[in-house]
Amino acid sequence: MTSAEVTATPDRTTPAVVLAIAGSEATGGAGAQADLKTFQELGVFGIANLTCIVSFDPSDSWNHRFVPVDQAVIAHQLEATTAAYGAASGAPSVLDTVKIGMLGSPATIETVASALAGGAFTNVVLDPVLICKGQEPGHALDTDQALKAQILPLATFVTPNHFEAESLSGLEITDVESLKAAAVRIHELSGAAVLAKGGVRLTGPDAVDVFYDGETLEVLSAPKVGEVAVSGAGCSLAATVTAELAKGATPLEAARTAKSFVTAGIRNRVASGAPFDALWQGGPR
Numbered sequence: 001m002t003s004a005e006v007t008a009t010p011d012r013t014t015p016a017v018v019l020a021i022a023g024s025e026a027t028g029g030a031g032a033q034a035d036l037k038t039f040q041e042l043g044v045f046g047i048a049n050l051t052c053i054v055s056f057d058p059s060d061s062w063n064h065r066f067v068p069v070d071q072a073v074i075a076h077q078l079e080a081t082t083a084a085y086g087a088a089s090g091a092p093s094v095l096d097t098v099k100i101g102m103l104g105s106p107a108t109i110e111t112v113a114s115a116l117a118g119g120a121f122t123n124v125v126l127d128p129v130l131i132c133k134g135q136e137p138g139h140a141l142d143t144d145q146a147l148k149a150q151i152l153p154l155a156t157f158v159t160p161n162h163f164e165a166e167s168l169s170g171l172e173i174t175d176v177e178s179l180k181a182a183a184v185r186i187h188e189l190s191g192a193a194v195l196a197k198g199g200v201r202l203t204g205p206d207a208v209d210v211f212y213d214g215e216t217l218e219v220l221s222a223p224k225v226g227e228v229a230v231s232g233a234g235c236s237l238a239a240t241v242t243a244e245l246a247k248g249a250t251p252l253e254a255a256r257t258a259k260s261f262v263t264a265g266i267r268n269r270v271a272s273g274a275p276f277d278a279l280w281q282g283g284p285r
Contacts, residue, residue: 016246022101026055029231029278038239049077097123097246106146126155127238183212193251232279
């Protein structure tokens with residue numbers, strides 16, 4: 001065996017490689033920061049390619065300040081990442097799993113869609129962030145439509161929250177049964193496995209999410225930890241799914257692990273001077 005063959009052969013200590021295409025969130029509770037912390041906790045090698053810079057404005061009710069990354073810079077990040085770890089790179093661990101978070105503009109969506117279409121990704125996990133407070137309503141609507149048209153068809157797993165599940169499915173979600181119906185509808189539209197999150201937004205003692213992949217419909221529930229959403233829960237859930245799929249889990253196994261991981265992270269959440277708490281990815285430990 002040559003030295004080149006030894007270099008190209010992965011062993012049991014070689015981690016899976018995963019990519020998050022997402023925004024930077026300045027307080028560290030969500031976005032690419034949450035993705036990378038989740039990846040590290042779950043034993044995969046995480047990469048983040050940034051699409052935008054988001055910071056909360058303490059003087060304006062903590063609304064978002066949104067700054068897009070230049071399209072050429074986004075394209076350059078994706079080019080470097082796929083050259084280093086893509087199917088043609090010859091790397092021991094091939095990058096075939098990607099998580100898509102905040103994109104923020106039709107131009108960014110087009111850039112990312114082109115990169116995904118040209119890549120060899122087995123798993124494309126979409127956290128369909130449809131609204132970023134601070135964007136103009138018309139711009140946000142254009143972004144939503146572009147995401148549904150260009151990114152959703154590429155996804156293999158989708159993790160919409162309550163609002164996003166209503167938007168994607170066209171259904172009003174008021175209880176577990178309507179959440180189930182929305183998950184089924186989103187699967188029919190995308191062909192992807194779906195983990196639709198009811199979370200704390202549905203009444204009752206439990207935070208309820210619904211998994212559906214065209215064959216299995218399963219309700220995942222855990223006792224609510226408070227009645228207020230925690231920053232980074234959605235990002236961390238999708239990132240957990242991403243990591244678990246990269247390690248070889250089935251979509252249902254990944255969904256179950258993600259539910260458990262996020263519940264523990266919420267239970268051990270981090271408080272700050274902001275009017276919201278942040279999930280702690282070290283919670284399961």
